Amino acid sequence: MKNNEIELDVNDEKRKIWLNGKILNFNEANISVLSPATQFGISVFEGIRCYWNSDSKKLYGFRLHDHFKRLMNSAKIIEFNHTYSIKDFYNACRESIIANNYKEDITLRQTLLLDGFGSFHSKDNISMFAAPIARGRMIDETKKKGLTCKVSSWQRISDRSLPPRVKIGANYVNSRFAHLDAVKDGYDTSLMLNDRGTISESPGACVFIVREGLLITPPLTSSILESITRDTVIQIAQKILNITVIEREIDRTELYIADEVFLAGTSFEIVPIISIDRFIINTGEKGILTKEIMDKYFEIVRGNNKDFLNWIEEIY
Ligand SMILES: Cc1ncc(COP(=O)(O)O)c(C=O)c1O
Structure with a gap:
């Protein structure tokens, strides 16, 4: 991989x-x-x-x-x-x-x-x-340890040009530029700034940071996809873990001093970010809250949490 x-x-x-x-x-x-x-x-x-x-x-x-x-x-x-x-x-x-x-x-x-x-x-x-x-045969070791990340020089598309709130195929040309640029520079992934210069999202997932026990994520109006995993994480934090969630703009340098940073998306699931622009996030390991959210996430998606069975559909 x-x-x-x-x-x-x-x-x-x-x-x-x-x-x-x-x-x-x-x-x-x-x-x-x-x-x-x-x-x-x-x-x-x-x-x-x-x-x-x-x-x-x-x-x-x-x-x-x-x-x-x-x-x-x-x-x-x-x-x-x-x-x-x-x-x-x-x-x-x-x-x-x-x-x-x-x-x-x-x-x-x-x-x-x-x-x-x-x-x-x-x-x-x-x-x-x-x-x-x-997906059963997938090897996901990098994801488990956490990813290194850069703030991309590519700007996230905006609702003035190509609406990021929905999943249009061509939107992923923007994701492609940001991802390939990060990889060329030796990072696993990137976070893009929006047209206001604040944090939007990664090429394929939303971002959360933890500061002083609060979970913070950019609002849906910050050039991000209306992500289902983002909503899942917010509900896990509020309903299970009793953590306050704040949806507000995040500045680039706030990432560097965050206690924890993680990505959330259907494909990514929950993935810790361990450094951003070479600034180590906290100890450079998966954070405590990130782990708690991850554990609950996997419990819920596999149908092992009785309070969230309304999100689960039995196929066979
Ligand atoms: C650009 C982008 N942001 C966020 C997400 C996360 O969205 P969801 O949780 O609905 O999969 C995805 C994943 O599809 C994505 O491609």
């Missing part, structure tokens, strides 16, 4: 993919090279996780309804003419997972894309796919 990039067996030819209502083999699930999605990155998507509970032998989807609500919002903002309902999103997701019959943790990419031969302003001819993939 290099720089926290995860090597998944994406070319696994046995993978089944749901595309426009059909379950297809991985190598048959194709779209046109001329589609606006291919040319301009005009797609909206969700990254979803399902967790295998080895005691109950069940696969649980985490906060699926919230992911599908956001997918609907993304499609609205980008003006896709489609007729899918949230139930249709859910059915495609479920059918794609059942077709693969995974008995381990999985992630799922569910995407609406501009298909056909139109241009960047076309609205019709929307395709959808749902592509699950096994």
